[in-house]
Amino acid sequence: MADFGGDTDLEAFRGEAKTWLEANFPPALKGKSSLGTAEVRVNDPDLAKWRKAMGEKGWGTPTWPKEYGGGGLSPQQARVLLQEMTRIGAFNPLMFGMGVTMIGPTIMDYGTEAQKQKHLPPIVRGEVQWCVGYSEPNAGSDLASLQTKAVDNGDGWTINGQKTWTSGAQYSDWCGCLVRTDPSAKKHEGISFMLIDMHQPGIETRPIALIAGASPFCETFFTDAKAPRDALLGQLNVGWTVGKRLLQHERASQTGASTGGRPPPPVSDIAKQYVGLDEQGRIADADLRTRVVKHQMDAKVHGLTLARAMAEAKGNNSPGNAASVLKNSATHVAQTRAELTLEIMGHQGLGWEGADFKPEELETVRGWLFGKAMSIYGGSSEIQNNIVSKRILGLPDTTQSA
Known part of the structure; x- marks a missing residue:
């Protein structure tokens, strides 16, 4: 792709984006942005086709580095892309779960190169869904009081405890989870951030029904769940810093940035x-x-x-x-x-x-x-x-x- 810098080059990129979107966005999905942000397992062939096209192009994560499959676009180009998506009623089909908005950016901030190569490309391609394990029954606003524990078992970590309000946990493949790794330390200093595979018998999710008619949140139970040694994101017992950074990404995603679709x-x-x-x-x-x-x-x-x-x-x-x-x-x-x-x-x-x-x-x-x-x-x-x-x-x- 050409290096689009000035106004003239941005207009050239606009033409490229318009052409690609018109060739790849299924007209049947026009204005149906809720399909891209609700349950990822929607049995819709048009949605699957659109997710695959955006993932391969890297435009579901337009400003992420190309080396991890992202679009490699500048913020100016990303805005142009969003404008063209909005114009035709298209939407970003990868904005489900927490992978694009929270976990991916946090892995780019704190992950090893091996962690980036393992986790970022599947997020970019829309192949995995992530949830975030933060709140607990006795650790909501006072999150640092969390008691879910990860114990070193020699080969990795054994996790026991409970999370609540875990958005999309019932559909997720992975969980970015705050766990206590040093019970003897001050509550903010004994916490670590773990990347946990949700597909194992030691994890159970129970959806919580809401008054609005949906169940996007879950109770999540860890009973001798396992994670390898390299599941640790950032330094041991310094997970509070990683967790705060993820919250910054979350709050930024909640401040009104559009993902396309009809306003x-x-x-x-x-x-x-x-x-x-x-x-x-x-x-x-x-x-x-x-x-x-x-x-x-x-x-x-x-x-x-x-x-x-x-x-x-x-x-x-x-x-x-x-x-x-x-x-x-x-x-x-x-x-x-x-x-x-x-x-x-x-x-x-x-x-x-x-x-x-x-x-x-x-x-x-x-x-x-x-x-x-x-x-x-x-x-x-x-x-x-x-x-x-x-x-x-x-x-x-x-x-x-x-």
Whole structure:
């Protein structure tokens, strides 16, 4: 591929991307981005074809190095690719599980060359799914209190314990897991990060049903599960640093970056459809109009801040501050949009099933319910506020935390 640098070269790349997408994206998948992010085992030949094409091209991980199968694109080229995908209603079929958004980037940060060669290419090709084993029944927000143990058995590690809220564990091939390897050390200092094969008899997953009608989370039980010696990612007993870096990648993935597909309609358009217009062509309800405008301003500010943070983070592998700020910002924007949309649709936004409701109306109530979790998963809003106040603003710690 040519070296696309300036504006002229970017337009040349746009032409290449447009041609390739039109030749390889199955038209039957147009606008169906949920297929790429839901259960990976979807029995859909078009989805399988699209996943294979994107994996072989490396464009499912567009900015990852070519040596591991990635696209090797610059951030500017990746944005052009996303624009062209959005234009035709395409989506990234590899954005399921945690491999592309969390585990892969963390392996690139801390993995040995052997670990990178083993784990990154299958992620790029969409051949494996990853989950993350962090939270436990007695270690949620206070994650460093985790008690799942990995004991050196001479040949490798024996793992015993329980994780909860393990997203996609029932479909996953591998788990990036925080385990306690030194019970005698201070709680932050005796933790290691392990790459664990989920296909073994010592691991059991139990899906947790949610009010939104899906079961994306699991309880995960480890009973004498095994991992080889080279399953350790990073240094022994320094897993807390690796784990924090993965959370930075997770929070960055939750701050609003699109993976393609058709963007949702502006809230203002939904309001004009359901509430109606005044004589000047504006949303008829003046109070609602004000709140919609404020929401759109917040969304614009969040998007601009996200773009700036991504530019500042280029080439910087150390945990930064922006992800903690943007996580709460993204949550606020998404939950406000959901609340406004539900209010605008009225009783039409509260349907669960039936011919009286349009598909987008049924999706609205499910999205509203699931969106409540945004202020909890990936680090609760309260935890993020503590991080911002103490570690970014330097305010005094008035809590009783150890």
